[in-house]
Amino acid sequence: xxEPARHSDQGARRRPGRAGHPAPRPGRxxxxxxxxxxxxxxxxxxxxxxxxxxxxTGGGTRPTxxxxxxxxxxxxxxxxxxAPLMASPGGNxxxxxxxxxxxxxxxxxxxxxVRKPASGKPLQRRSELGNVxxxxxxxxxxxxxxxxxxxxxxxxxxxxxxxxxxxVAVNDLGLSESGVYxxxxxxxxSTADSSRERPLGIARTFLPFNPGGDAQPTKVTTLWPLxxxxxxxxxxxxxxxxxxxxxxxxxxxxxFAPGGRLYELVDTxxxxxxxxxxxxxxxxxxAFAMTNKQYRVQKPGAPAGKPAREDNTVAGTGxxxxxAWLEKLRAAVAKSGSQVLSLPYADxxxxxxxxxxxxxxxxxxxxxxxxTAGRLTVEGRLSVDTRSDVAWPYQGYLDQQIAGISQQxxxxxxxxxxxxxxxxxxxxxxxxxxxxIGTGQSAVVADETVxxxxxxxxxxxxxxxxxxxxLLAETYAITHEQPQNQRGLLIMxxxxxxxTTAKLLANVLQTAADKxxxxxxxxxxxxxxxxxxxxxxxPAPTDYxxxxxxxxxxxxxxxxxxxxxxxxxxxxxxLTLPQRVxxxxxAAMVRSLSTQWRGEAPTGVAYRAGVTTYLSDLRKAVRVPQxxxxxxxxxxxxLQVSVRNDLTQTVTNLKLVLTSTQPNRLKVGLPEELVLxxxxxxxxxxxxxxxxxxxxxxxxxxxxxxxxPQPYGExxxxxxxxxxxxxxxxxxFAGAGVLLLxxxxxxxxxxxxxxxxxxxxxxQPIDDAPAADGAEERSPDEDAxxxxxxxxxxxxxxxxxxxxxxxxxxxxxxxxDEKVGP
Numbered sequence: 061x062x063e064p065a066r067h068s069d070q071g072a073r074r075r076p077g078r079a080g081h082p083a084p085r086p087g088r089x090x091x092x093x094x095x096x097x098x099x100x101x102x103x104x105x106x107x108x109x110x111x112x113x114x115x116x117t118g119g120g121t122r123p124t125x126x127x128x129x130x131x132x133x134x135x136x137x138x139x140x141x142x143a144p145l146m147a148s149p150g151g152n153x154x155x156x157x158x159x160x161x162x163x164x165x166x167x168x169x170x171x172x173x174v175r176k177p178a179s180g181k182p183l184q185r186r187s188e189l190g191n192v193x194x195x196x197x198x199x200x201x202x203x204x205x206x207x208x209x210x211x212x213x214x215x216x217x218x219x220x221x222x223x224x225x226x227x228v229a230v231n232d233l234g235l236s237e238s239g240v241y242x243x244x245x246x247x248x249x250s251t252a253d254s255s256r257e258r259p260l261g262i263a264r265t266f267l268p269f270n271p272g273g274d275a276q277p278t279k280v281t282t283l284w285p286l287x288x289x290x291x292x293x294x295x296x297x298x299x300x301x302x303x304x305x306x307x308x309x310x311x312x313x314x315x316f317a318p319g320g321r322l323y324e325l326v327d328t329x330x331x332x333x334x335x336x337x338x339x340x341x342x343x344x345x346x347a348f349a350m351t352n353k354q355y356r357v358q359k360p361g362a363p364a365g366k367p368a369r370e371d372n373t374v375a376g377t378g379x380x381x382x383x384a385w386l387e388k389l390r391a392a393v394a395k396s397g398s399q400v401l402s403l404p405y406a407d408x409x410x411x412x413x414x415x416x417x418x419x420x421x422x423x424x425x426x427x428x429x430x431x432t433a434g435r436l437t438v439e440g441r442l443s444v445d446t447r448s449d450v451a452w453p454y455q456g457y458l459d460q461q462i463a464g465i466s467q468q469x470x471x472x473x474x475x476x477x478x479x480x481x482x483x484x485x486x487x488x489x490x491x492x493x494x495x496x497i498g499t500g501q502s503a504v505v506a507d508e509t510v511x512x513x514x515x516x517x518x519x520x521x522x523x524x525x526x527x528x529x530x531l532l533a534e535t536y537a538i539t540h541e542q543p544q545n546q547r548g549l550l551i552m553x554x555x556x557x558x559x560t561t562a563k564l565l566a567n568v569l570q571t572a573a574d575k576x577x578x579x580x581x582x583x584x585x586x587x588x589x590x591x592x593x594x595x596x597x598x599p600a601p602t603d604y605x606x607x608x609x610x611x612x613x614x615x616x617x618x619x620x621x622x623x624x625x626x627x628x629x630x631x632x633x634x635l636t637l638p639q640r641v642x643x644x645x646x647a648a649m650v651r652s653l654s655t656q657w658r659g660e661a662p663t664g665v666a667y668r669a670g671v672t673t674y675l676s677d678l679r680k681a682v683r684v685p686q687x688x689x690x691x692x693x694x695x696x697x698x699l700q701v702s703v704r705n706d707l708t709q710t711v712t713n714l715k716l717v718l719t720s721t722q723p724n725r726l727k728v729g730l731p732e733e734l735v736l737x738x739x740x741x742x743x744x745x746x747x748x749x750x751x752x753x754x755x756x757x758x759x760x761x762x763x764x765x766x767x768x769p770q771p772y773g774e775x776x777x778x779x780x781x782x783x784x785x786x787x788x789x790x791x792x793f794a795g796a797g798v799l800l801l802x803x804x805x806x807x808x809x810x811x812x813x814x815x816x817x818x819x820x821x822x823x824q825p826i827d828d829a830p831a832a833d834g835a836e837e838r839s840p841d842e843d844a845x846x847x848x849x850x851x852x853x854x855x856x857x858x859x860x861x862x863x864x865x866x867x868x869x870x871x872x873x874x875x876x877d878e879k880v881g882p
Contacts, residue, residue, distance in 0.1 A: 133197055134163025135247045135261030137172070140521040142243065142529060145571050147230045147269045155228070157263060157522070159213055159247055160221040167216040170249025170260060174228045175203040182239020182269070186490070186509070186537045189266065192242050193530065198259045202244050206232060213249070235269045239540070240533040243267040265526050266533035270575055275543035277578040278535065281493075281504070281585040282551040282569060283401075283452075283475070284329045284562075286322065286389075287340040288312065289660050290406055290651035292349060294644045294671050295368040296882065297356045298708065303640060303882070305349035306368045308667070310357045312346060313378025316385040323385060324559040328566050330392035334579030336399045337392075338452065341437035342406040342651060348441060350382035364666055365673025386441070393444050399581035402438040402446040404430035404469070407555075408653040409613055410453045414465040415601065417618035422625040427469040430650045447583070449473060454655055456480065456506060456552055459604045467499055473586060474501060475552060478508030479605075481595050489541040491591035493550040497598050504586060505594075506552035510534050514553050518560050531568045539576040548585040549577075556659065611658045621652045621668060624675060630772060631679055633764045634711045640882035645675060678882070679773060681706040682736065684716065684760045689779040692726075692750055699728060699746045699780065701760050705736035708882060712736070713766060718746050719759045726756040726780055733765050750782040 138157040147153055155174065161167045178201050183189055195202070211224040226245065235241055246262040291312060296303040315322040322343075329335050349355055356373040366372060393400050408430055417423045435448035451466040456477030466474055474497070481503065483491065490507065497503045513527050513534075538549060553561060573579055590596075628645050632638045648671045657664030682705050690699055699718065705711050715731040729747040736742055750756075761775040 133259070133261055134161060134165075134251065135167065135170075136160045136162050137245055137247050137261040137263040138522045139243075139245060139263045139265050139525055141525055142265060142267070145268075145528060145532060145567070146575075147233070147235060147241075147267050149230060149271050151230045152227050153230060153233075153243070153267065155226045155243070155245060156224065157245060158221050158223050159216070159261070161216040161218055163251060164218055165252040165254075166218065167213065167260070168250050168252060168255075169257070170213040170216070170247055172211040172213060172224045172226065172245055172247050173205045173207075174209065174226050174233075175205050175244040175246055175262075176232070176234050177241045177243075178203040180234040180236045182235075182237060182241055183266075183533075183537070184239075186534060186541070189240065189530070189533050189537060190509075192264055192266070195264065198246055198262045202242065202246070202262060202264070205246060205248065208232075213247070230269075233267075238270050238273050239268075240536050241267050241269060243529075265529045267529065268532050268536045270536070273540075273543070275539050275576060276546035277574070277576050278539045279546065279548040279580045279585055279588065280535065280551060280569070280577045281334075281336055281548070281580055281582050282332075282565060283338050283553060283582075284325070284332075284335050285338040285553065285555050285557050286325060286343060287338075287403070287407055287555050287656060288315070288322070288343050288346075289656035289663065290342055290346075290654050290667065292342070292346050292644075292647065292651070293358065293368075293667075294648035294674050295366075296640070296644060297354075297368040297373060299354050302354075304354045304356055305352060306356045306358060306373060307346070307349070307376060308358050308670075309360075310376055310378060312350065313376065313381055316347065316350075316378055316381035320381075321559055323381075323388075325557060325562050326385065326389050326392050328559075328562045330388070330395070332566055332569060332579065333395075333573070334397045334581055334584075335395075336401060336582040338401045338403060339438055339442075339446075340403050340405075340407045341434040341441075342647070342654075344386075344437055344441040345647070347382045347386050350376060350378045351386070353379050355379070364670030365677065367674070367677070390442050390444075393442055397579075397581060399583060400438060400442065400444050400446045401450050401452075401582065402434045402448040403452065404448075404650075405433040405437060405647065406430065406651040406653070407655045408650060409655040409658070410451060410465055410469075411457065411462050411604075411608070412454075412613035413618065413653065414459075414461040415604070415609065415612060416615040417613075417622070418461065418465055420618060420622040422622040423618065424468055426622075426625070426650055426653070427465070429646070431469060433647075433650075450475060450582070454608060454658060455554075456511075457605055457608050458503070459599050459601045461601050463497065463499070463501060463598050467501060472501055474503045475550070476503040476505045477511065477552065478505050480599055481505050481597070482508070483595050484593070487593055489545075490538045490547065490549070491594035492547040492588050494548060494586055494588050495590045495594045495596045497596055502586065502590075503596075504550050504582065506550040507534075507538075510549065511552045514551075514561050514565065518558070518564060524560065524564055528564055528568055531565075532572060535568070535572055536576050547591075548580075548588045550585065555655065611661070613653065613657065613664075617665075617668065618653070620672060621649060624649045624652070624671060627675055627679060630764065630770050631675070633766070633770075634682065634713050634772065635707075635709060636712055637709045637882070640709065641678065645671070678707065682711050682714070682762070683773050684762060684776045685741075686776055687778045689755075689781055690758075691781045691783055692748055693783050695750050697748055697750075699748045699758070700743050701746065702741050702743045703734065703736060703762065704741045706739060708738050710735065710737050713764055714772060715763050715765055716744055717761050717763055719761070720780075721757040721759070725752045725754075726750050726758070726782065728758065731763075748780070750780075753782050753784065756780045756782065 137159050139155060140158065141156045143154045144151070159172055183192065206228065209226050209228055211226055213222055213224070216222060233241070242264055243266060244262055244264045247260045248257060249260055250257050291307045291309065293306050293308050295306045297306050298304070314320050317323060329337065355376040356368060357376045358368070359372050359374055362372040404427060408427060413423050413427070431448055435446055438446045449471055450473045451469070451471035452475040453462050456475055458474060458476045458480040463474065493504050493506070495503055495505060510531065513530055518524050518527055535549070538547070551565070553565065569577070569579055624645070628642070628649070632642055635641060652668045652671055654664070683703070685702055685704055692699070701716060701718065703716055712735045713733070714736070715733050717731045718728040720726045720728050727749045734742055734744065756779070757777055758780050759775045759777050762772040764770045764772055
């Protein structure tokens with residue numbers, strides 16, 4: 061079959077006008093040519109690139125875009141298995157797939173056949189692999205159809221499909237030398253509306269042929285991520301004075317069991333040499349928590365942020381599965397040649413923090429704590445040495461801000477997507493993955509094409525086969541670009557590595573190992589000498605992919621999470637058993653920043669809200685109960701104010717400060733520290749001294765003690781009603797009134813004596829006589845109660861304290877009352 065005819069350039073020449081139609085003028089012809097050129101250029105930009113075609117079409121017939129068919133090519137042909145994956149001299153290759161009639165008329169007298177590669181020469185460059193994967197209709201470069209084997213197809217009505225199997229001898233394919241060859245299956249026949257026999261469709265893939273050679277195998281590091289969205293919550297369940305862990309769901313019970321994703325990842329990875337395990341320490345802690353037979357799970361639909369109780373949790377079911385999984389993982393990572401990378405605890409989203417929260421004071425501290433906690437957790441749970449100075453931003457995308465926040469967190473090595481650091485156009489081979497990026501950091505850059513092949517959906521046999529053969533072809537081509545120049549390659553699968561993708565990768569690595577690749581751990585690859593010709597520029601933040609930026613945690617999310625740390629620090633100052641709260645909440649705060657929320661945004665919002673609500677409830681459990689008014693009968697007396705502790709532990713390092721809004725009318729005593737037993741109230745008595753009858757507002761505010769005191773909880777305002785000032789006080793007021801009267805009389809007499817006599821200084825106003833000693837001037841609204849909150853100066857009085865058996869509201873509060881939190 062000849063290649064489709066190309067348009068002759070003669071068609072673009074001007075022709076003389078026909079009768080009645082004048083020939084076009086030269087100016088118009090040139091403008092028309094320019095418009096045509098612009099239109100053609102625009103059309104070309106709409107065509108997909110070769111790698112995109114390979115991923116979207118799966119290698120089936122694609123005469124037009126996205127796997128569509130036409131009347132000329134009405135058949136979709138697929139290749140769904142190739143066995144073996146690599147050809148060997150004297151062997152056979154079996155190919156299976158399907159032929160589907162997507163046209164409008166029946167298929168008649170058709171057959172499927174293997175095509176012999178054109179010229180018998182291998183594909184020499186990686187760009188040629190992309191060109192083959194992106195081809196549409198059958199071309200001369202697809203080789204010639206072999207007479208045998210052929211598979212005769214029955215008559216297929218529109219929409220019908222037929223499976224085929226072809227087994228071809230390697231010698232018949234005419235493979236002349238080591239390399240990667242196109243392997244194609246075409247369908248030839250006729251249709252009911254056209255009896256002409258013609259090509260109807262084609263499917264293409266790749267077949268490596270490696271009879272042996274002296275090429276230096278490429279060092280290949282494959283990341284093997286074990287991550288999961290956070291499941292442990294900040295709440296714990298009290299069982300016989302023991303804190304029992306609580307999970308938001310029990311999904312991991314399935315994932316840890318045989319057939320589950322995490323089980324299969326460990327099982328598959330345990331069979332591979334030189335693997336680099338990338339582990340989220342929070343997942344290990346969750347698995348360890350599930351080994352506790354008493355662990356609890358929140359009921360679906362239970363309000364977020366409420367304390368864990370019998371009525372809103374159920375018993376977990378994954379103890380046996382989690383225990384067995386941890387043991388299996390420990391054995392897998394202990395294999396010689398393997399390496400374990402510890403992500404920061406709960407895998408915080410570096411890109412979100414760099415773009416939206418770098419100026420928040422708690423983010424740097426949180427990242428440093430997460431790195432330390434991550435290393436200690438992995439080493440403790442798995443009993444292996446680990447490396448914790450490696451940063452893996454979301455999908456490996458890097459920019460200058462992400463590099464900066466990674467450096468602040470102590471990360472000297474970054475795992476980077478090749479899309480962020482493309483190679484120079486002048487480079488004709490694939491450089492080694494390691495390259496310096498400045499500021500004492502190095503990047504290990506994953507090959508963009510290789511990693512891109514395993515990012516999408518590999519859920520059907522056709523896609524799996526084509527991806528497998530393409531990965532073998534790409535790795536083979538990389539090695540043989542410069543056979544004596546050994547280089548290093550990083551394979552970066554998605555964080556949420558699926559079982560299908562993991563088994564596909566394992567198949568590729570096992571097929572190519574010791575032939576043209578050598579699996580190595582990350583440390584070996586990172587020690588390779590960088591290629592001076594490779595690209596080392598870190599892109600600007602404006603070049604960060606918009607799609608990735610759209611899924612980031614917002615500045616509001618990060619700010620709210622940062623506030624958790626401040627509230628937690630204040631709570632820690634008053635607890636006598638802070639370890640019950642510090643660990644769960646510190647971990648929950650970092651979990652709120654997890655990269656895993658990128659794929660579960662609504663769940664992440666609910667998780668952060670639950671952490672914030674629960675912490676707020678714990679803080680509010682130590683409070684001053686609301687009260688409306690207190691009556692003070694006399695000029696002196698005691699004000700009684702209760703403080704309630706609904707926690708299950710004693711709190712200390714607190715004082716209660718009373719602040720009068722009108723201290724000239726009502727003075728209250730100074731505060732002292734108090735201790736609140738668990739689930740009890742304490743009543744504090746403050747000396748008060750009144751100077752006048754009527755209402756005065758008083759604020760009651762808890763404060764922490766020690767250095768840098770902080771207000772604790774909300775201030776409560778109540779009214780003190782002074783109903784009767786004693787006679788002694790009234791005498792003082794009467795005496796002050798007499799003095800004022802005498803002073804007024806003296807002033808009047810002086811004015812009469814001076815009447816008509818000018819002052820010695822004519823520009824100076826006449827002085828009024830001073831008020832008599834002891835007189836007090838009052839503003840018109842002095843007797844009105846003020847509404848301002850107290851100043852935060854921590855002043856008050858020296859109260860008497862007694863346990864409040866009646867509680868804040870006068871009812872008896874015993875240990876049987878409902879308690880909040882730890």
